[in-house]
Amino acid sequence: MTTTTRGDGYVVFDHVQKSYDGQSLVVKDLNLSIGQGEFLTMLGPSGSGKTTCLMMLAGFETATSGRILLDGRNINDVPPHSRGIGMVFQNYALFPHMTVGENLAFPLEVRGIGKAEREDRIRRALDMVQMGAFANRRPAQLSGGQQQRIALARALVFDPKLVLMDEPLGALDKQLREHMQFEIKALHERLGVTVVYVTHDQGEALTMSDRIAVFNDGRIQQLAVPAALYERPENSFVAGFIGENNALGGTIAALEGDKAQVRLTNGEMIDATAVNVREVGQPTTVSIRPERIEFKPEMMPEGAHTLPAEVLDVVYMGDILRARLKVAGQDDFVMKFRNTLGQTRLTPGEQIRVGWHPQDARALDPV
Amino acid sequence: MATPLDPHAAIATEATGLRDGALTTADGQPLGRALARASRRARRRAFLLVLPLLAFILITFILPIGQMLYRSVYNDGFSANMPAISAWFAEHPAGTDPDEGAFAALAADLQTSAEDKTIGVVGTRINYALPGTRSLFTSTGRKVRSGIEPPYQAALLDLDPKWGDPQLWAAMRDASSAYTDSFYLASVDAKRNVGGEIERAAPRQRVYVMLFLRTLWLSALVTGLTFLLGFPIAHLLATLPLRKSNLLMILVLLPFWTSLLVRTSAWMVLLQQQGVVNDILIWAGVIDNGGRLKMMYNQTGTIIAMTHILLPFMILPLYSVMRTINPSYVRAARSLGATSWTAFRRIYFPQTLPGLGAGALLVFILAVGYYITPALVGGASGQLISNMIAEHMTGTLNWSMAAALAAILLAGVLILYWVYDRLVGIDNLKLG
Known part of the structure; x- marks a missing residue:
């Protein structure tokens, strides 16, 4: 587990644990520091503890042990309405019996802000999400994307320093989701608020985040910037969860610094980068991204080990071609290559040799 | 209907706001007619399917009720059996003193009526307006039957001086037409005086307005109490985990499955002066034996028992609505800065x-x-207007009066329904 502290620690989870039934932990010893103005995403499968962490930060769940600090202040016993945290819910939670304007006025009214300033702020917040003309509509009269914008405006209208988002784009269709990703990111950069974002969509996490905390089994598996997470996963879970991944099982045959040689189950030897393996003879899973695999000899790096492979099928995906190969006895080995002019077309049954740069083959813990 | 509580209303109006122009089908028929023809078969089938129920309701419900309500304005007990005097009333305006001709007609009618053995019906009809007059008719009828000589005025007054009572003549004039508003007037504690004008009933006889008001007040009170008691239970039902809420739901519904009589009798056991509640209070030392509380055979008993019996009717609609309210609304309100009370x-x-x-x-x-x-x-003190209606149906057998009271009650409920529709919108009702 990695706990890189960055920035000034605006939000700090300090040895936080959470149990619902008193027998098992949903969140196991969470340590996380989020810098001011950062966009941090909690990414993980359902049941990994990410939403529980968000709810503890919002104040709807209490930490069973440990402290949560907001701007240096312990907020364990601060009720949700006094935390001053904006929140966007998965189903938007726009109040159905109020108009859009009244929805936005709500957080300002409960703060006792006068009518003139309220209207001014509502107008600015609506303009910010390009919904200025919709103040008198009711939520049910808006499309999903429009409701999403209003929910965003409502969470921001009272100028919170921290905004939490719980899978806010989950209910939108793909195109709208991608559009909203950019809008949210742009808003974040413009306003400079700290955002904690929860999602199970890795694409969303990679696109939007400054840093991503990958959750599984109540723990942060890896906390890193998106590129590092994708290119240098630190364990098999992260490698498998983020992006498509080829996993080859084997044992460490030789180890020198971070260079390792791995003997695959069928006896073949490959080069790999040692990540979390310690000694020769240890079982390991080698992780290689499908787009880092080469099959043309002239493109192979110098001295790379190559493996014989049989083409099982090729899927045309438009911008890329995706070939399923049988490599080292496994028939789920995937290779992606760009659909460029003059690209070699592979046919099922063809025998080729595949290879990769040792840096791209990462020897991780066994699955 | 577009109301503040209906978020879908505006969408619906937008959708139906599309004007159907002169659209035609591919073979040139107007679209509307083609559609009507296509759906006629389906409509006919649907109508045939509900026809048995429709007939059943018509025969067993609508017709009897209609007939019953008709009785509230129509009663020919007097006019059909006393034709001559009814004709005299029709010829002479209200306020005319009865002359010898009137008494002659009356004597003739009494004679035929007594012979036809309908004099009891006539007496009963007048008895509604003027209690104690039924025997006047039957006894005079008996005597007139055995022979009466003119001058009739003197003869009848000789038989019973009550025949000279202007009140009696006013009552007979009122009953001389089969169609009458006297039952409705009586229902609001009013009557027609000798001159035919509407005036309030004698103070001793004013009971119905008081009973209507008491019925409305007690109903409002019971509604308020069921709300106060039912709201937290419905909320609990909607938020508890399924297993526990199912158990609680059974507890709520259990009284529903028990006979109304059993439940009311149970309250009698509990609330009477020698009953369980009083015994417990004495045991606990709250009251002493001499100060046993009177919780029954008065309004308190009615309120307690009715609140308990009607509670599920408040809980179930509330529960069905609360179950659909996503908890994230309250969470959102809390995160936006509202205290739990404001939320x-x-x-x-x-x-x-x-x-x-x-x-x-x-x-x-x-x-x-x-x-x-x-x-x-x-x-x-705990009787309601429906008890009075029942009394008229089974006790005094004044069905016209029962019908008039029931019609007023029905009208009141319909007005209430209409007011509710204007305020909240009937389409916002969620009954379960």
Whole structure:
């Protein structure tokens, strides 16, 4: 587990644990520091503890042990309405019996802000999400994307320093989701608020985040910037969860610094980068991204080990071609290559040799 | 109907706002006619399917009720059996003193009526307006039958001086037409005086307005009590885990599955002066033996028993609405800075209004017509208007009066329904 502290620690989870039934932990010893103005995403499968962490930060769940600090202040016993945290819910939670304007006025009214300033702020917040003309509509009269914008405006209208988002784009269709990703990111950069974002969509996490905390089994598996997470996963879970991944099982045959040689189950030897393996003879899973695999000899790096492979099928995906190969006895080995002019077309049954740069083959813990 | 509580209303109007122009089908027929023809078969089948039920309701419900309500304005007990005097009333305006001709007609009618053995019906009809006059008719009838000589005025007054009573003549004039408003007037404690003008009934006879008001007040009170008691239970039902809420739901429904009489009798056991509640209070030292509380055979008993019996009608609509309210609304309100009370008041409670409206309307309408419970535990001060209707149906056999009271009650409920529709919108009712 990695706990890189960055920035000034605006939000700090300090040895936080959470149990619902008193027998098992949903969140196991969470340590996380989020810098001011950062966009941090909690990414993980359902049941990994990410939403529980968000709810503890919002104040709807209490930490069973440990402290949560907001701007240096312990907020364990601060009720949700006094935390001053904006929140966007998965189903938007726009109040159905109020108009859009009244929805936005709500957080300002409960703060006792006068009518003139309220209207001014509502107008600015609506303009910010390009919904200025919709103040008198009711939520049910808006499309999903429009409701999403209003929910965003409502969470921001009272100028919170921290905004939490719980899978806010989950209910939108793909195109709208991608559009909203950019809008949210742009808003974040413009306003400079700290955002904690929860999602199970890795694409969303990679696109939007400054840093991503990958959750599984109540723990942060890896906390890193998106590129590092994708290119240098630190364990098999992260490698498998983020992006498509080829996993080859084997044992460490030789180890020198971070260079390792791995003997695959069928006896073949490959080069790999040692990540979390310690000694020769240890079982390991080698992780290689499908787009880092080469099959043309002239493109192979110098001295790379190559493996014989049989083409099982090729899927045309438009911008890329995706070939399923049988490599080292496994028939789920995937290779992606760009659909460029003059690209070699592979046919099922063809025998080729595949290879990769040792840096791209990462020897991780066994699955 | 577009109301503040209906978020879908505007969308619906937008959709139906599309004007169907001169659209035609591919073979040139007007689209509307083609559609009507295509759906006619389906409509006919649907109509045939509901026809048995429709006929059943018509024969067993609509017709009897219509006939019953007709009785409230139509009663020919007097006019059909006393044709001559009825004709005299028709010829002479109200306020005319009865002359010898009137007495002659009266004597003739009394004679035929006594011979036809309908004199009892005639007497009963006048007895409604003027209590104690039935025997006047039957006894005079008997005597007239054995022979009466003119001058009739003197003869009849000789038989019984009550025949000279202007009140009696006013009552007979009133009954001389089969169609009458006298039952409705009586229902609001009014009557026609000798001159035919409407005036208030004698103070001793003014009971109906008081009973209507008491019925409305008690129904409103019971509605309020069921709301106060039912709201937290409905909320608990909607938020508890499924297993526990199912158990609680059974507890709520258990009284529902028990006979109304059994439940009311149970309250009698509990509330009577030698009953369980008093015994416990004495045991606990709250009251002493001499100070046993009177919780039954008065309004208190009616209120307690009716609140208990009608409680499920408030809980179930509330529950069905509360179950659909996503907890994230309250969470959102809290995260936006509202205290739990503000979040409840401004976010949660307004969303329960459709269920509250349905429950309140249901409880109120049921309470307004409640009969068995007040009859059993109400005593004198806990009687409602429905008990009076029952009394007229089975006791005094004045069905016209019962019909008039029932019609007023029905009209009141319909007005209430209309007011509710204007305020909240019937389409916002959520009955379950």
